[in-house]
Amino acid sequence: MSHGGAFFNDLLPLPYTDETLDRVAGHIAQVQDALGRQMLLENPSTYLDFTETSWAEVDFLAELVRRTGCGLLLDVNNVFVACTNRGTDPRTYIDAFPLHAVGEIHLGGHDAQEDEHGHPLLIDSHGAAVVDPVWRLYADTVQKTGALPVLIEWDNDVPDWPVLAAEAGRATAVMAQVAS
Numbered sequence: 001m002s003h004g005g006a007f008f009n010d011l012l013p014l015p016y017t018d019e020t021l022d023r024v025a026g027h028i029a030q031v032q033d034a035l036g037r038q039m040l041l042e043n044p045s046t047y048l049d050f051t052e053t054s055w056a057e058v059d060f061l062a063e064l065v066r067r068t069g070c071g072l073l074l075d076v077n078n079v080f081v082a083c084t085n086r087g088t089d090p091r092t093y094i095d096a097f098p099l100h101a102v103g104e105i106h107l108g109g110h111d112a113q114e115d116e117h118g119h120p121l122l123i124d125s126h127g128a129a130v131v132d133p134v135w136r137l138y139a140d141t142v143q144k145t146g147a148l149p150v151l152i153e154w155d156n157d158v159p160d161w162p163v164l165a166a167e168a169g170r171a172t173a174v175m176a177q178v179a180s
Contacts, residue, residue: 015050016060021067028068040073040103045110045124046082057082062098072098074145075106076138077130077153081122090137099145107138107171108153127156130167135174142178150175 014020032039041064043057055063061072074097083090109128115121130138130152142148152167 013044013046013048013050016053016055016057018054021055021060021063025064025067028064028070032068032070038069038071038103040071042073042075042106043078043097044082045075045078045122047085047121047123049086056096058093058096058098062101065098065101070101071103072101073104073106074099074102074141075108075153076141077106077108077110077134078124080131080134080137081110081124084120084122087119090133091140094137094141094144099141102145102148105138105141105145105148105150106153107134107150107167125156126153128154129163130170135170138171139174139178142175147175147179 014024028039028041041061043061046057064070065072076094079090079093079097082088083093107130108124108126109130111123111125111128113121113123138150150171152164152171154164154167158164
């Protein structure tokens, strides 16, 4: 993502306003028209809230789905990171999420730090194993959505194949457990 001529390797946060909604919906429509197919929009990892925000994130995403016909890519680690950082409940977020529009699920690792006040600050790094609370949230989510394609994101400090295969195996086991 870029802003003001500078490149950022992470998603920049957006205020959830009517103006932002119109702009993002227009961009999604433009991309879908160019591709001739539906795209999936991912819920972001967020680290702060904007004071001018007038939409709850899940309502903002649901409205984008309604306006554009796009689907959603539900990143369960992003939910955990954002909710931890903002002091909200990830299960409440998932319960309000437009799960009917989810076409794929992502899981990943994060780095745990503290902010200047000593509160937890999680950074979506894709450089560690999926933590147990994210696995539990994933299991709860899959009980609601049913089996969907899942991707383990591990972009930094990539371990040897057996570690990656074990993470994928754990995701498969969660889906199998829910399906039975």
